[in-house]
Amino acid sequence: MVLFIEQALNGLQYGMMLFLMAAGLTLVFGVMGLINLAHGSLYTVGAFACAWVAAATGSFFLGLVASLVAAAAAGALVEVVVIRRLYHRDHLDQVLATFALILVFSEGTRWLFGSFPLYLTLPPLLAGAVTLPGGVQYPLFRLAIIGIGAVVALGLFFLINRTRLGIRIRAGEADREMIAALGVDIERLYTIVFALGAALAGLAGALVGTIQSVQVGMGEPVLILAFVVIIIGGIGSIKGALIGALLVGMTDVLGKALLPGLFARVMAGSDAATVGSAVASMLIYILMALVLLVRPQGLYGQRG
Amino acid sequence: MKLKSGLMGTIAALVMGLGAAQAEGVKVGMITTLSGGGAGLGVDTRDGFLLALKQAGDAGSTVDLVIEDDQQKPDIAVQIADKMIQSDKVDMLTGIVWSNLAMAVVPSATAQGKFYLSTNAAPSQLAGAGCNARYFSVSYQNDNLHEAAGAYAKGAGIGKVFIMAPNYPAGQDSLAGFKRFYDGALAGEVYTQLGQTDYAAEIAQIRASGAEAVFFFLPGGMGIAFMKQYAASGVGIPLIGPAFSLSQDILPAVGDSALGIKNTSSWSPDLHNAANKAFVAGFQAEYGRLPSLYAAQAYDTANLLLSAMAKSDVADADAFRAALAAADFASVRGKFRFGPNQHPVQDIYVREVVKVDGVLTNAIVGTAMTDRADAYADQCKM
Numbered sequence: 001m002v003l004f005i006e007q008a009l010n011g012l013q014y015g016m017m018l019f020l021m022a023a024g025l026t027l028v029f030g031v032m033g034l035i036n037l038a039h040g041s042l043y044t045v046g047a048f049a050c051a052w053v054a055a056a057t058g059s060f061f062l063g064l065v066a067s068l069v070a071a072a073a074a075g076a077l078v079e080v081v082v083i084r085r086l087y088h089r090d091h092l093d094q095v096l097a098t099f100a101l102i103l104v105f106s107e108g109t110r111w112l113f114g115s116f117p118l119y120l121t122l123p124p125l126l127a128g129a130v131t132l133p134g135g136v137q138y139p140l141f142r143l144a145i146i147g148i149g150a151v152v153a154l155g156l157f158f159l160i161n162r163t164r165l166g167i168r169i170r171a172g173e174a175d176r177e178m179i180a181a182l183g184v185d186i187e188r189l190y191t192i193v194f195a196l197g198a199a200l201a202g203l204a205g206a207l208v209g210t211i212q213s214v215q216v217g218m219g220e221p222v223l224i225l226a227f228v229v230i231i232i233g234g235i236g237s238i239k240g241a242l243i244g245a246l247l248v249g250m251t252d253v254l255g256k257a258l259l260p261g262l263f264a265r266v267m268a269g270s271d272a273a274t275v276g277s278a279v280a281s282m283l284i285y286i287l288m289a290l291v292l293l294v295r296p297q298g299l300y301g302q303r304g
Numbered sequence: 305m306k307l308k309s310g311l312m313g314t315i316a317a318l319v320m321g322l323g324a325a326q327a328e329g330v331k332v333g334m335i336t337t338l339s340g341g342g343a344g345l346g347v348d349t350r351d352g353f354l355l356a357l358k359q360a361g362d363a364g365s366t367v368d369l370v371i372e373d374d375q376q377k378p379d380i381a382v383q384i385a386d387k388m389i390q391s392d393k394v395d396m397l398t399g400i401v402w403s404n405l406a407m408a409v410v411p412s413a414t415a416q417g418k419f420y421l422s423t424n425a426a427p428s429q430l431a432g433a434g435c436n437a438r439y440f441s442v443s444y445q446n447d448n449l450h451e452a453a454g455a456y457a458k459g460a461g462i463g464k465v466f467i468m469a470p471n472y473p474a475g476q477d478s479l480a481g482f483k484r485f486y487d488g489a490l491a492g493e494v495y496t497q498l499g500q501t502d503y504a505a506e507i508a509q510i511r512a513s514g515a516e517a518v519f520f521f522l523p524g525g526m527g528i529a530f531m532k533q534y535a536a537s538g539v540g541i542p543l544i545g546p547a548f549s550l551s552q553d554i555l556p557a558v559g560d561s562a563l564g565i566k567n568t569s570s571w572s573p574d575l576h577n578a579a580n581k582a583f584v585a586g587f588q589a590e591y592g593r594l595p596s597l598y599a600a601q602a603y604d605t606a607n608l609l610l611s612a613m614a615k616s617d618v619a620d621a622d623a624f625r626a627a628l629a630a631a632d633f634a635s636v637r638g639k640f641r642f643g644p645n646q647h648p649v650q651d652i653y654v655r656e657v658v659k660v661d662g663v664l665t666n667a668i669v670g671t672a673m674t675d676r677a678d679a680y681a682d683q684c685k686m
Binding site (some may be wrong): 002003006010012013053110115116117119121122127128129137139140141142170202211212213215216217253260273274277278281 | 338340341343344347373413471476491494495496497501502504505508509511512525528529532533536537538539557559
C-alpha cells in the first residue's frame with residue numbers, strides 16, 4: 001500500500017510536469033491555431049537558464065526566476081520574429097518553420113554550453129525526503145513540483161475565466177477577426193499568450209533539469225508527450241491539459257510499476273520484466289488511441 | 305588536397321613496388337558518443353586513444369584517425385560506419401560505447417572485411433556464436449564486471465539483492481552475468497529504459513523490496529540521474545555496481561553520496577604497474593582530470609593497434625590478425641591476453657569510492673575474479 005501511494009505520487013508529479021509543458025502548447029494551438037514544435041526548445045532554454053544562473057549566483061531560486069524570464073523572453077522574441085508570419089499559413093509550413101527553430105535552438109545551446117550535460121544541485125531547503133502521514137517517505141523536491149503544478153493550474157483557471165486578458169484569449173480563440181474589429185490589439189495578445197506558454201515550459205524545464213540533468217535535446221522527448229497530453233485532453237482546453245497530463249503521468253508510472261508484476265503471474269520472472277516494461281512504455285499511446293476512438297476531439301475538446 | 309596526397313601516396317607505392325611489406329599507416333574510424341547524456345564516456349574513449357597515439361610519438365602519427373559523434377543512436381552509428389568504410393576508406397573501426405550500437409555496426413563492418421577493435425561494448429552475441437576473426441574486444445565481455453559483482457555479493461554473504469539495468473543488449477548481459485555467480489535470493493529484477501532520466505518509480509520499488517543491497521548497472525547520465533535521485537529519496541539500502549555505474553565520469557556530478565560504494569572493474573587508477581602510472585599521470589597532465597575505465601580501455605586499444613602495426617601490415621589481414629591476437633603490448637591492466645574468441649582473459653577487482661585530495665575516485669580493495677575469460681568462448685567457432 002505504501003508502495004502504491006509512493007507510485008501514485010510519482011505519477012502525480014510526472015503529470016504536473018507534463019501539465020506545465022502542455023498548458024502553453026494547448027493555449028498556442030487553441031488560440032492561435034499554430035502547431036509549435038519548438039515548444040520543447042523553450043523548455044530547454046528554461047533549464048539552461050536555471051542551471052547557468054544557479055551556478056553563477058549560487059541561488060537555485062534565482063535560477064528558477066531566470067528560467068521563467070529567459071523562456072518568456074525567448075518565446076516573445078520567437079513570436080515576433082518568426083511565428084507571427086505563420087498564422088495565416090497552413091500547418092505544414094508551421095511544422096517546417098518550427099522544426100527549423102528546434103535545430104537553431106539545439107545548435108545554439110550546444111554552441112553556448114557544449115554537449116556535456118549540466119547538473120543542478122538541490123537547494124538544502126528542498127533536499128532530502130519527508131515522511132508523509134501514513135508512513136510514506138517522499139522526496140521533498142518532487143512534492144514541491146506537485147505543489148507548483150497545482151498553483152499554476154489554479155492560476156491559469158483564474159486567468160482564463162476571471163480576468164480581462166482571459167476573456168480576450170477566449171474571444172480570440174472563438175473569432176479572431178471580430179475581436180480585432182472591437183479594438184483589441186490581437187498581435188500583442190498573441191505575443192503575450194505565446195510568452196506565457198513559453199514561461200511555463202521554461203519552468204518545467206528548470207524543475208525537471210534539477211531532478212535529472214540539463215542537456216541539449218532534453219525537450220524533444222517531452223514535446224511528444226505534451227502533444228499526446230493535449231490530444232487526449234482536447235486542443236485549446238487548459239482543463240483538458242490538466243486532466244490529460246495527470247492521466248498520462250499516472251498511466252505511465254503505474255504501468256511501469258505494476259505491469260511487470262502482472263506479467264510475472266503468467267510467465268518467468270526475467271521475461272516478465274522485459275515484456276512488462278516494453279508494454280508499459282506503449283501504454284500512454286494505447287490510452288491516446290482509445291480516447292481518440294471514443295472522443296475524437298479529446299476529452300474536453302470543443303471542435304469535432 | 306586530401307585526394308592529391310592520396311594520389312601521390314598511391315603513385316609512391318607503385319614506384320616502390322607493391323609487394324614490399326611497406327609499413328604504411330593505418331586509417332582508423334572512431335565512432336563514439338560525444339553529445340548527450342552519454343558524452344562523458346565517448347569523450348574519455350577519444351581522449352584515451354589520442355593520448356596513446358601522442359605518447360607513441362612517430363609511430364602514433366602513422367595512425368590516421370577519423371572521429372565522429374554517433375549521438376548514442378544506432379541509426380546514426382550505421383550511417384557513420386557506412387561513410388567511413390565507403391568514402392573515408394578506413395581499415396578498421398573502433399570506439400563504440402553502447403552495445404546496441406555495436407550490434408548495429410560490427411557484424412556488417414567485419415563482413416565488409418574491416419577490423420573492429422572494441423574499446424568498450426562487447427555484447428554476448430559477438431562473443432559466442434557470432435564471434436568473428438576480425439573482431440577483437442580489448443575491453444572485456446559485457447558480462448564480466450557484473451559476474452564479478454555477483455561473485456562479490458555472494459562472497460560478502462548478502463542475502464537479498466535488488467538488481468536493475470537498462471533494457472538493451474548490455475543490460476540483459478549485465479543481469480545475466482550477475483545472476484551467473486550470485487545464487488542468493490533476488491528482492492527484485494527491473495529493466496529500465498535506455499537513456500531513462502527519472503527513476504522515481506524504480507526507487508519506490510527498491511524502498512518497498514526489503515533488499516539488503518541494490519545492484520545497478522546504469523552507465524553515463526543514467527547513473528548520475530539515478531544516484532542523485534536515490535540520495536534525495538532517503539532510501540539507505542547500500543549500492544553495488546559495475547565500474548560503469550561509479551566511473552570517473554559519474555563521480556564528480558554525484559558528489560559525496562557515492563563515497564564507500566563498492567564496484568567491480570578490470571582497471572583502477574591505483575593499479576600498480578608502470579604502464580598504468582604513465583597513463584594516469586599522462587592523462588592528468590594532458591586533460592586536467594582523472595581517467596575513467598573507458599579512457600583506460602581506449603588507451604589499451606590504441607597501444608594494441610600500435611603493437612600490431614609494428615609487426616605487420618594491415619593489408620595482410622591474416623598476419624595483422626595474428627599480431628593483434630598476440631596482444632604484445634604493455635596493458636594498463638597489468639597482465640592481459642586474448643582468449644580463443646578474441647576477448648580478454650583478465651583479473652577483475654573490487655573497488656571502493658574514496659576521496660583523495662578532495663577528488664572522488666576509486667581504489668582497489670580486493671580481487672573478485674582471477675584470469676576470468678567469459679561464458680561464451682565455447683560457442684565460438686572460428
